[in-house]
Amino acid sequence: xxxxxxxxxxxxxxxxxxxxxxxxxxxxxxxxxxxxxxxxxxxxxxxxxxxxxxxxxxxxxxxxxxxxxxxxxxxxxxxxxxxxxxxxxxxxxxxxxxxxxxxxxxxxxxxxxxxxxxxxxxxxxxxxxxxxxxxxxxxxxxxxxxxxxxxxxxxxxxxxxxxxxxxxxxxxxxxxxxxxxxxxxxxxxxxxxxxxxxxxxxxxxxxxxxxxxxxxxxxxxxxxxxxxxxxxxxxxxxxxxxxxxxxxxxxxxxxxxxxxxxxxxxxxxxxxxxxxxxxxxxxxxxxxxxxxxxxxxxxxxxxxxxxxxxxxxxxxxxxxxxxxxxxxxxxxxxxxxxxxxxxxxxxxxxxxxxxxxxxxxxxxxxxxxxxxxxxxxxxxxxxxxxxxxxxxxxxxxxxxxxxxxxxxxxxxxxxxxxxxxxxxxxxxxxxxxxxxxxxxxxxxxx
Amino acid sequence: xxxxxxxxxxxxxxxxxxxxxxxxxxxxxxxxxxxxxxxxxxxxxxxxxxxxxxxxxxxxxxxxxxxxxxxxxxxxxxxxxxxxxxxxxxxxxxxxxxxxxxxxxxxxxxxxxxxxxxxxxxxxxxxxxxxxxxxxxxxxxxxxxxxxxxxxxxxxxxxxxxxxxxxxxxxxxx
Numbered sequence: 341x342x343x344x345x346x347x348x349x350x351x352x353x354x355x356x357x358x359x360x361x362x363x364x365x366x367x368x369x370x371x372x373x374x375x376x377x378x379x380x381x382x383x384x385x386x387x388x389x390x391x392x393x394x395x396x397x398x399x400x401x402x403x404x405x406x407x408x409x410x411x412x413x414x415x416x417x418x419x420x421x422x423x424x425x426x427x428x429x430x431x432x433x434x435x436x437x438x439x440x441x442x443x444x445x446x447x448x449x450x451x452x453x454x455x456x457x458x459x460x461x462x463x464x465x466x467x468x469x470x471x472x473x474x475x476x477x478x479x480x481x482x483x484x485x486x487x488x489x490x491x492x493x494x495x496x497x498x499x500x501x502x503x504x505x506x507x508x509x510x511x512x513x514x515x516x517x518x519x520x521x522x523x524x525x526x527x528x529x530x531x532x533x534x535x536x537x538x539x540x541x542x543x544x545x546x547x548x549x550x551x552x553x554x555x556x557x558x559x560x561x562x563x564x565x566x567x568x569x570x571x572x573x574x575x576x577x578x579x580x581x582x583x584x585x586x587x588x589x590x591x592x593x594x595x596x597x598x599x600x601x602x603x604x605x606x607x608x609x610x611x612x613x614x615x616x617x618x619x620x621x622x623x624x625x626x627x628x629x630x631x632x633x634x635x636x637x638x639x640x641x642x643x644x645x646x647x648x649x650x651x652x653x654x655x656x657x658x659x660x661x662x663x664x665x666x667x668x669x670x671x672x673x674x675x676x677x678x679x680x681x682x683x684x685x686x687x688x689x690x691x692x693x694x695x696x697x698x699x700x701x702x703x704x705x706x707x708x709x710x711x712x713x714x715x716x717x718x719x720x721x722x723x724x725x726x727x728x729x730x731x732x733x734x735x736x737x738x739x740x741x742x743x744x745x746x747x748x749x750x751x752x753x754x755x756x757x758x759x760x761x762x763x764x765x766x767x768x769x770x771x772x773x774x775x776x777x778x779x780x781x782x783x784x785x786x
Numbered sequence: 787x788x789x790x791x792x793x794x795x796x797x798x799x800x801x802x803x804x805x806x807x808x809x810x811x812x813x814x815x816x817x818x819x820x821x822x823x824x825x826x827x828x829x830x831x832x833x834x835x836x837x838x839x840x841x842x843x844x845x846x847x848x849x850x851x852x853x854x855x856x857x858x859x860x861x862x863x864x865x866x867x868x869x870x871x872x873x874x875x876x877x878x879x880x881x882x883x884x885x886x887x888x889x890x891x892x893x894x895x896x897x898x899x900x901x902x903x904x905x906x907x908x909x910x911x912x913x914x915x916x917x918x919x920x921x922x923x924x925x926x927x928x929x930x931x932x933x934x935x936x937x938x939x940x941x942x943x944x945x946x947x948x949x950x951x952x953x954x955x956x957x958x959x960x
Contacts, residue, residue: 527937553932555896574885575927576900598904598928601897614901616928619859619908621901642901658898664857665898688895702895728939731895747892749939778896 373472373479374450376419376508378740378763385421386450386507388414389473391432392425393455399464402489403457406466406496410453412540413500413514417741418766420507423449435467444473451479453503462489468499470506479506493542494785501784511738514539517782518734518743519557519566522546523755523775532777534568534581539736539781541757541771547586556732556778557581560604563782567602567611578602578613580628592631594624601644605672606652612636612672614644623657625672636674645689648672649696656680656690656699656716667701669716680718689732693739698762700733700742711744713762724764728753732777737784743770745777830956841954844875852910854948857894859905861913869910872952873917883955886910888928889935891944896930903928910950 374386390411393403414420430443435456444452455468467484471477483502485495494515501512522535522544531550534557537543548554553571560566566581570588578599581588591599594615602613605625612625623636623643637643641661648655655672658665662679665686670677681687685705692699693713703710703723709730714721729747736742740762746769747755754775760767770779833840835847844850850872852865861869876882888907890899907926915921936943 528934530932553929555900555932571932597926598900600900614897616901616904619905619912619926621904642898642905644897644901645895660898665895688898704894729892751937751939753939 373475374507378508378510383419383765385419387421387423387448388451388453389423389425389428389444389447389449390414390453390455391428393457393466393468394432394435396435396456396458398459399457400459402459402464402492403455406457406492406499407455409493409496409540410455410500410503413497414503416540416766416768417504418761420451423447435469439471439476441471441473441476444471449473451503451507453499455499459489463487464489464492464495466492466495466499468502470503493538497538510740512784513736513738513741515785516737517563517785518757518770518779519547519559519782520757520772520779521554521557521777522772523777524550527751527753530775534566535776536583537772539770544773547581547583548588556601556780558603558780559782560608561606561783562608563785565604565608567604567613569600569602576600578611580611591626591628594626594633601646603647605648606650610652610672612646612648612655614646623655623674634674636670636672637677647691647699649692650694651696656692658688658690665704667699680716681714681721682718683721691733691735693735694737695739698739700735700762702731702733702744711742711760713742722762722764724760724762725758725767730758732779734779734781736781741766743779743781745779747777828956838875839879844872844952844954848872848875850953851949851951853945854906854950856891856944856948857902859902859909861909866913869913870917873914873919876914876919876923877917883923883925885925885927885953885955886914887933887951887953888926889933889947889949889951890931891947892931892934892939893944894931900928900930903930906948906950910952914952 376386390407392407395403411422415422427447430440432454450473452471452473458465465486469482470479472479487495497515500514505512516539517536518539519536521532523530523532525531532554533550534547534554536545555569557566557568564583568579569576570579576598578591579588580591596615596617598616600614602611609629610625610627614621615624621642621644623646624633625636626633639661641659643657643659646655646657654669656669659668665688666679667681667687667690668677668679685703687701687703689702690699698713700713703712708726710723711725711730711733712723727746728749731745733742733744741759743759745755746758755777757770757776757779759770832842835842837843848871849868852868886907888903890902911924911926934947936946
């Protein structure tokens with residue numbers, strides 16, 4: 341993994357777990373534990389208490405900042421509800437002090453997060469434990485993380501990920517980044533530049549300047565490279581950026597007027613993309629190691645927005661061969677595709693879920709745009725959003741959340757990033773400094 | 787705007803609504819392009835729109851822009867009439883090159899609109915070639931929905947944005 345800030349990551353140690361608190365045998369049943377079941381038709385947010393992490397030396401503001409990020413991560417899912425700290429009966433003044441379960445029960449906390457931070461010479465150590473208040477016991481074994489002072493945010497996300505995993509049984513996703521297009525300027529002369537940030541909008545870094553239009557950056561599965569489309573040459577052309585060095589290069593000589601909509605294969609060697617020649621757009625793939633290019637479709641219709649299946653064997657894409665945009669699936673070697681979407685309206689920008697069971701898409705129908713998900717046979721379609729213009733879904737690393745672009749109408753309209761749970765809950769704007777579009781979620785950071 | 791000389795700019799500034807695109811290739815059709823490469827910049831006078839040999843005449847009197855109906859790249863009779871005029875001018879000015887820009891309105895996804903803009907630019911290119919213009923003088927580019935001409939979110943604006951613009955390269959004309 342060569343993510344930005346790789347040096348930081350290396351410093352983070354998933355240290356040995358802390359000593360186990362002995363459990364009272366037979367106290368717990370699985371049902372008694374704080375747990376969020378995604379299959380339940382109604383999810384009541386789970387009330388939790390997160391007293392400010394204890395400063396065990398030199399931590400200062402970092403202890404509070406970490407507590408706030410952990411709280412924001414959990415609350416932001418819509419699955420957890422923080423209990424107002426003003427209601428706390430007990431305070432936590434020492435990491436190892438006995439937990440006053442009765443006091444937390446009294447304010448109806450189901451989960452309690454206790455943490456502590458030390459900062460010595462710029463090196464921080466953060467530890468936490470998660471308690472099941474109603475069972476008077478600890479969940480898991482506690483964890484501690486070490487790193488540089490600048491790593492506090494990532495450590496907070498790792499703590500949140502651990503808590504989220506223990507309570508939902510789902511994979512983690514908070515410790516991840518998003519590459520996107522930062523926008524500025526008026527609507528008829530919009531300036532665009534590539535940028536990268538944490539999943540929650542923090543830590544923005546710009547990857548290109550605003551001298552050329554750039555579109556749709558896409559991560560490699562290892563998170564070390566980004567494919568995007570740039571107008572730098574005067575015409576849209578795919579470029580490949582190495583994130584560690586921030587250097588970009590063209591993909592190589594291609595016989596076409598315009599290349600766009602690239603995505604990596606899961607193994608990172610193949611790029612599938614659209615190539616336009618003589619006004620017609622088809623899909624091609626290119627091996628980055630050999631340079632070999634293969635034409636995958638050959639029709640007079642528009643084929644674009646290709647996306648690999650997680651196992652790398654198939655490609656989902658959109659085509660207007662039926663008369664309007666619909667989602668299709670074909671082999672990575674091309675050949676006859678199978679139509680996936682069948683509902684009313686237009687279906688576009690299919691993106692395969694990390695688990696492989698769903699495809700997220702943009703749907704345009706009756707003057708509205710939607711982000712939705714469906715199975716690969718087109719069944720169980722669920723529209724998660726509706727607005728003047730929603731487009732371009734991207735999956736969180738655990739396949740539970742979708743981020744997308746929402747553009748407001750009118751002369752002053754602008755694009756913003758939004759996210760929504762795949763059950764349609766927790767729709768919210770992702771904070772960015774200015775207008776933003778075309779998000780792609782990274783894999784989980786190491 | 788870098789491709790026009792300062793004096794021409796002053797003269798024709800009011801008439802340049804279709805030429806305010808900061809992402810147009812700076813070097814024009816024959817230039818090296820590339821931002822920051824001052825050596826690639828060429829310039830040429832737009833001239834007087836009353837002068838049939840001027841680029842201004844092409845842009846304003848003949849019309850550099852044709853419009854399309856929703857999701858279509860078929861040329862309307864009105865568009866064909868404009869393009870016939872463009873072809874006559876191009877045939878009379880054999881030194882001129884052009885970039886045909888295809889555009890789409892905002893009511894579509896980004897990728898699709900890039901492809902649709904390319905269809906539109908290509909339809910214009912094919913028509914000009916059918917009228918005798920050497921295809922080697924014509925390049926195409928699609929901006930998809932990236933560069934709307936009109937910024938409202940009503941059909942009145944969408945209609946203006948579904949367009950192809952024939953941009954005469956710097957150095958042509960008077």
